[in-house]
Amino acid sequence: MRNDRRLSRMLHVLIHMARHDGPMTSEAIARMLGTNPVLIRRTMAGLRDAGYVSSEKGHGGGWAITADLNAVTLLDVHRAVGGPRLFAIGIEHPEPGCQVAIVVNEALGDALQEAERLLVTRLGSISLAALVQSFDDRCDSVSS
């Protein structure tokens, strides 16, 4: 399977929404991401459940950010979209008693856990507001 792009896509959407007045429809978001509205609703439902966005039906409805951009990190978004597994590789779960497997899985598991800790720390240290700021900085440097 291709890599899970839900986090990347939702960040993309959120930053756009942060710089957009009024709600955005699933249709408009889907066009922006090159996909379809049902997928957007499915994925953004997690963000809504986490309280980061709200959705409204009917005319003038759509999605809007409700969260404080300073209070939500990339890790929060990752978890809100289901907190899918981070790694594609893992360790086997051998029948207990094989000391060789234990040693192997300890070494491999340690390395994976260390990398996961780093990634989680990194994602947890970047707020949505920081991404918006990066975007603004980039615009400034381009226009200057």
Place this chain on the structure above:
Amino acid sequence: MRNDRRLSRMLHVLIHMARHDGPMTSEAIARMLGTNPVLIRRTMAGLRDAGYVSSEKGHGGGWAITADLNAVTLLDVHRAVGGPRLFAIGIEHPEPGCQVAIVVNEALGDALQEAERLLVTRLGSISLAALVQSFDDRCDSVSS
């Protein structure tokens, strides 16, 4: 899909083989891992192509280690089994020109690359010999 267990399994096999006189058959290895011989042949073909093991047909045949255990790291084995992707999450590949997507993917991509570097470094720093040593140490501490 479940996590890729080829690396974990191959390490398990290699350490067993390192402590085993004479070749081991795919059948015996498969029984050990709770799977079937064809899968073993398929995965170990990569190790053979890398020169880490050899295979012999016929009576008394099977698999044997040919590599210097000090010279082969977990990273080498990872690559020998196909070097599959490490992460289950990734970044979207938006149509070029969306500055928001660029900023998002830069932040996310940096975090992923950093974690990958750490993991690769860790895997590259552990030799098969070190795992064998860990196993021996564990046995000593249990028996004492």
Place this chain on the structure above:
DNA sequence: GATTCACGCAACTTAATAGGTATCGTGAAA
């Protein structure tokens, strides 16, 4: 030389999961 053993190879199936699509229901605004 016939048999047995064990790998080599090809083809197919299964399982898990992100992504994609179609359809209908529901509530809110126009």
Place this chain on the structure above:
DNA sequence: TTTCACGATACCTATTAAGTTGCGTGAATC
């Protein structure tokens, strides 16, 4: 009342590790 937009369900597709079946081939044994 019509239209819009989300909600929910059901289904399909694609990808990939894993598992399975069957046959071929070469080496050792009898």
